[in-house]
Amino acid sequence: MANIFKTIFTSNKKLNIDQQIMKKTVVSFFFFFVFAGAAFWGWKWLRKQPMEPGSEKNRTSAVLRKVLNTNEDIFKGLLSKNNLAKEYPRSKAANPARVNGYLGLKTKLDSNWAMNVIKANGDTLKIKLDDIKKLPKIEFAFNFKCIEGWSQVTHWGGVKFSDFVKAYGLGTESAMNYLGLATPDKQYYVGIDMPSALHPQTILCYELNGMTLPMDQGYPLRLIIPVKYGVKSLKRIGYMYFDNKRTPDYWADVRGYDYYTGL
Ligand SMILES: Nc1nc2c(c(=O)[nH]1)N[C@H]1C(S)=C(S)[C@@H](COP(=O)(O)O)O[C@H]1N2
Numbered sequence: 001m002a003n004i005f006k007t008i009f010t011s012n013k014k015l016n017i018d019q020q021i022m023k024k025t026v027v028s029f030f031f032f033f034v035f036a037g038a039a040f041w042g043w044k045w046l047r048k049q050p051m052e053p054g055s056e057k058n059r060t061s062a063v064l065r066k067v068l069n070t071n072e073d074i075f076k077g078l079l080s081k082n083n084l085a086k087e088y089p090r091s092k093a094a095n096p097a098r099v100n101g102y103l104g105l106k107t108k109l110d111s112n113w114a115m116n117v118i119k120a121n122g123d124t125l126k127i128k129l130d131d132i133k134k135l136p137k138i139e140f141a142f143n144f145k146c147i148e149g150w151s152q153v154t155h156w157g158g159v160k161f162s163d164f165v166k167a168y169g170l171g172t173e174s175a176m177n178y179l180g181l182a183t184p185d186k187q188y189y190v191g192i193d194m195p196s197a198l199h200p201q202t203i204l205c206y207e208l209n210g211m212t213l214p215m216d217q218g219y220p221l222r223l224i225i226p227v228k229y230g231v232k233s234l235k236r237i238g239y240m241y242f243d244n245k246r247t248p249d250y251w252a253d254v255r256g257y258d259y260y261t262g263l
């Protein structure tokens with residue numbers, strides 16, 4: 001045995017086929033054990049690391065959280081205003097469009113609905129759908145993607161969020177780092193980084209396929225944000241607020257999804 005090791009690793013004669021196979025096998029096993037050992041050791045180390053403060057119940061590893069946050073920081077940097085989501089001919093749009101997600105839609109819609117915009121100084125604006133409709137309207141079709149693994153081309157109409165903040169004098173608010181949206185019953189809520197909210201294709205949307213939004217697709221007003229996965233396109237906006245810290249997010253807080261879910 002010792003002999004054959006000596007032959008295959010130190011001999012400078014050309015090895016025969018059996019010796020070559022033997023050499024490759026030995027080398028492969030060596031690396032296999034080194035990597036398996038490293039993985040096992042790494043896993044034991046990870047298990048011993050402290051949990052993130054405040055996550056006693058759902059036990060989020062502080063180290064893993066740091067990795068996720070670093071990834072998020074890298075990928076949020078990829079967003080740019082010049083980076084438009086591809087638009088499609090409206091004739092390619094699904095009709096009817098698929099419905100997904102009923103969080104925050106189970107409560108009866110108040111016939112007196114208005115969007116509550118909570119300003120930085122605590123004042124609240126109550127904005128009706130008719131007010132929104134007075135602002136310039138844009139329409140486009142794009143490929144809407146859900147993290148559950150489906151996507152479809154859909155055609156939406158509404159007001160650019162960036163036009164909305166200008167029209168309502170929300171300069172101080174839109175200079176903050178994060179936007180927050182919640183349904184009227186607060187059962188569903190999303191947090192969005194401001195650069196993505198101000199992206200030229202992010203709209204406060206009130207039309208689907210050229211018609212009034214269906215109830216289960218967010219009537220009277222929803223967000224459509226093509227630079228993000230569907231989870232961020234909150235249906236039935238009840239509240240809008242702003243913060244320099246991350247605003248709460250149904251899927252990112254507790255449930256541990258990526259906060260930015262950028263595309
Ligand atoms: N209020 C509310 N908005 C929501 C959801 C939800 O459950 N409740 N689901 C989200 C998800 S995961 C997706 S994919 C899209 C689906 O939009 P659609 O029903 O118009 O296809 O809505 C998003 N907005």
Ligand SMILES: [Mo]
Pocket residue numbers: 100145146147148229230231
């Ligand atoms: Mo989704």
